[in-house]
Amino acid sequence: MSPTNKTPSRMTVPSFRSRKGQGTLLVVLTAYDASTALAAEEAGVDCLLVGDSLGMVVLGYDTTLKVTMDEMLHHARAVGRVRRRALLVADMPWLSFHLGAEDAVRNAARFVREAGADAVKIEGGRRRLPVVRAILDAEIPVMGHLGLTPQSVLRFGGYKVQGRETAEADALVEDARALADAGVFSIVLEGIPAGLAERVTAEVGVPTIGIGAGRQCDGQVLVIHDLLGMLPGPVPKFVRRYANLHESEVEAIRRWADDVRKRTYPSDAETYS
Numbered sequence: 001m002s003p004t005n006k007t008p009s010r011m012t013v014p015s016f017r018s019r020k021g022q023g024t025l026l027v028v029l030t031a032y033d034a035s036t037a038l039a040a041e042e043a044g045v046d047c048l049l050v051g052d053s054l055g056m057v058v059l060g061y062d063t064t065l066k067v068t069m070d071e072m073l074h075h076a077r078a079v080g081r082v083r084r085r086a087l088l089v090a091d092m093p094w095l096s097f098h099l100g101a102e103d104a105v106r107n108a109a110r111f112v113r114e115a116g117a118d119a120v121k122i123e124g125g126r127r128r129l130p131v132v133r134a135i136l137d138a139e140i141p142v143m144g145h146l147g148l149t150p151q152s153v154l155r156f157g158g159y160k161v162q163g164r165e166t167a168e169a170d171a172l173v174e175d176a177r178a179l180a181d182a183g184v185f186s187i188v189l190e191g192i193p194a195g196l197a198e199r200v201t202a203e204v205g206v207p208t209i210g211i212g213a214g215r216q217c218d219g220q221v222l223v224i225h226d227l228l229g230m231l232p233g234p235v236p237k238f239v240r241r242y243a244n245l246h247e248s249e250v251e252a253i254r255r256w257a258d259d260v261r262k263r264t265y266p267s268d269a270e271t272y273s
């Protein structure tokens with residue numbers, strides 16, 4: 001079998017990176033299972049991100065700090081099995097890259113080998129450079145992630161917009177420059193003022209992907225559960241809901257339960273004779 005990529009229009013790390021400044025914004029969406037990945041592919045997203053938001057929107061944890069490598073891999077494999085065209089990026093969960101470069105490379109490689117990931121995402125700036133460099137040295141592309149990084153929730157004291165003060169904003173720009181110089185192919189900017197995201201986007205030569213970071217990034221990412229309204233309760237200000245699947249789901253289950261209780265389900269047509 002030829003090692004060449006047989007899917008002609010498959011998004012690769014270089015093709016994703018080369019979209020910087022080309023006018024067409026990059027569309028990144030989280031996916032944690034095969035059915036979501038199939039829908040996102042059919043809708044034409046550029047990149048599927050198996051985010052560690054998995055922990056909060058699928059597994060019911062209160063923070064992403066509780067997500068393990070095994071849980072991430074379980075879901076990344078499901079997405080990897082059906083992915084055809086979109087770039088597949090897997091999020092390195094908390095503690096999978098904090099215990100040393102060797103451990104981080106081993107964990108990153110599991111996403112590539114076991115799930116078919118094209119790249120991994122790592123939260124943090126200059127503090128994470130040694131680990132980012134080690135993973136890049138192992139030939140695994142890295143997407144950076146700066147701003148309101150959810151794995152830093154304890155240090156931040158909550159989910160608060162970052163980079164509002166001048167010193168913080170300057171530090172974030174330095175982090176972005178350092179990551180880009182180290183060789184990351186893209187940087188997610190989360191929960192920062194639009195002006196700061198615009199500044200970073202102008203400063204670095206790799207695509208910035210915004211979430212709660214305004215319109216001036218090179219692309220946008222959303223958590224699929226937010227976009228589709230799959231969970232009850234309020235959502236952050238930056239979320240635009242394109243459906244209310246939670247309500248539809250409750251309504252459909254309620255109707256089925258009523259039919260069962262009224263003995264109108266199953267009908268003769270739904271029954272084997």
Ligand code: KIV
Binds near residue numbers: 053211221223
């Ligand atoms: O875990 C995640 O879903 C993310 C995105 C919100 C960028 O990191």
